[in-house]
Amino acid sequence: MVDTTRRAIEILETLVGFDTTSHLSNLEMIDYIVDYLDGHGVSSTLVPAPDEPKSSLFASIGWKPGSPGGVALSAHTDVVPVVGQDWATDPFKMVEKDGRLYGRGTCDMKGFLAASLAMVPNFVARDLSQPIHLAYSYDEELGCSGVVPMAERLGVDLPKPDITIVGEPTLMRPVDAHKSIHAYETIVTGFEFHSSMPDSGVNAISYGLKFVDILADFNRRLKKKGDASGRFNPGWSTVHVGEIRGGTALNIVPKTCWIHWEIRGLPDEDVPALVAEIEDRAARELAPQMQAVAAGTGIITQPTVSICTLRPEPGSPAEILVKRLARSNDVAAVSYGTEAGVFQTCGIPTMVCGPGSIDQAHKPNEFLAVSEMEKCVGFLTRLGDELQR
Ligand SMILES: [Zn+2]
Incomplete structure (x- = not known):
């Protein structure tokens, strides 16, 4: 095991050296x-992105036609940007110091x-009763x-695992639930006018702020409703505004205001x-006031990102297996999103543990x-032991 850990660290060093920030290949x-x-x-099957130099990779160990589904180990290859972050070392050159491995992506993920790759010789050497699959994706951080596209092929022309383990960082604790993430952009279209006569225009920023107030109102309502399961922190579905832009110059009533927000x-x-409901309130309370001044004004909201939730499935084969492998009876819920919900939506019991x-x-200074x-x-x-014939 010591050797395998060392091998995993060597592989991790190589992987960190590839700058796979999500916007890159x-x-x-x-x-x-x-x-x-x-x-x-x-052997590997690549599932290339339709229009970018990126690819997912799927590989199976111990699989042949007619095999049981087995267990998939899922990871994403991309990492978040380092731009604007103050790193003590080069983020794409792994540094081992005081029992920590520093570098972008060491922890996420x-x-x-690297650990799953380092285990390949061990898995290959075994007589497995069920296959072990590796499912590596791109654009997780986007x-x-x-x-x-890879998940859609499981059970079609790729084997469909019985269980997926997503190795996002959980300190190796079993996680059976996370929130969904739904992101939206709202575009408020006002009416430009000379700022000396603000009432003749429709100020997109002012209406944008009123829209943000509606969002805050929903957040309060959801906070009051809370979380019946008592497992999440924070214990409600959160509404959050992350970005807002608007206006071109002080002396112009702004025509546009752009708001980027999310619900978890x-x-x-x-x-x-x-x-x-949020859109309906904006349409009833804000749009008529805007359109009373100028036609063509209004508020439009469009989804940008949607990451499905991971629903708890108590007693599922994934939960039983991961608890045993992690030697833990506790199962946690987290507030960050992962690919686990995608596998679950495909009908595969899925847990997060990494x-x-x-x-x-x-x-900055991300470490594992x-x-x-x-x-x-x-x-x-222990997964290999478990699946050994
Ligand atoms: Zn991640």
Whole structure:
């Protein structure tokens, strides 16, 4: 296990060296993985992005036609940008210091990916009663969109796993639930006028702020409603405004205001219904006032990102397996989104469990503790033991 952990750390160092920030290609890293797997006699199926130099990779160990579904290990290859972050070291050169592995993606989530690759020789050497699949995606950080074309092929021309384990950072604790993320952009169209006569124009920024007030109102309402399960922190479906832009100059009544906002919904929250209500309120309370001054004004909201929730499935085969492998009876819920909901939507029982803490993800000086890598290798070794014939 010590050797496998060391191997995983070496692989992680290589993976961190590929700058796979979401807007860039991941193909160099995918080529490396294809070669590595090939070296262990494992062939890969690539699921390329339709219009970008990016690809997902699916590979199976111990699978043949008629095999049971087995277990898929899921990871994303992309990482968030380092732009504007103050790093003490080069984010794309992994540095090991004081039992920590520093570098972009070490924790989110090339660490799990590296551990799964380091385990390949171990998995290959076993007589597995069920296959182990590797499912590596792209564009996870852009809204879990890259995994979808691969997930759609599971059970079609790729084997459909019985269980998926998504290795996002949970400190190796089993996670069976997370919120959904629904992001929207709202465009407020006003009417330009000389700022000396503000009442002759329709101020898009002012109406944008009124729209933000409506959002705040919904957030208060949802906070009051709370979380019946008592498992989430914060314990309600949150409404959050992240970006707002508007206006061109001080002496012009602004014509446009753009607002980027999101709802992170509890598993049982009907977010599209909420958004319909928000739009309805804007249409009833704000649009008539705007249109009384100038035709063609109004408020339009469009979805930008949608990440489905992970619904808890107590007693599912995924939950039973992951609790056993993690040696934990506790199952947690988290507030960040993952690809787990995509696999669950495909009818595959899915849990999240991976090395590192989400507290280190997306930040400068991101790191993965070596002890977490050890725990992950232990977890994956027990998976091999479990599936050994
Ligand atoms: Zn991630």
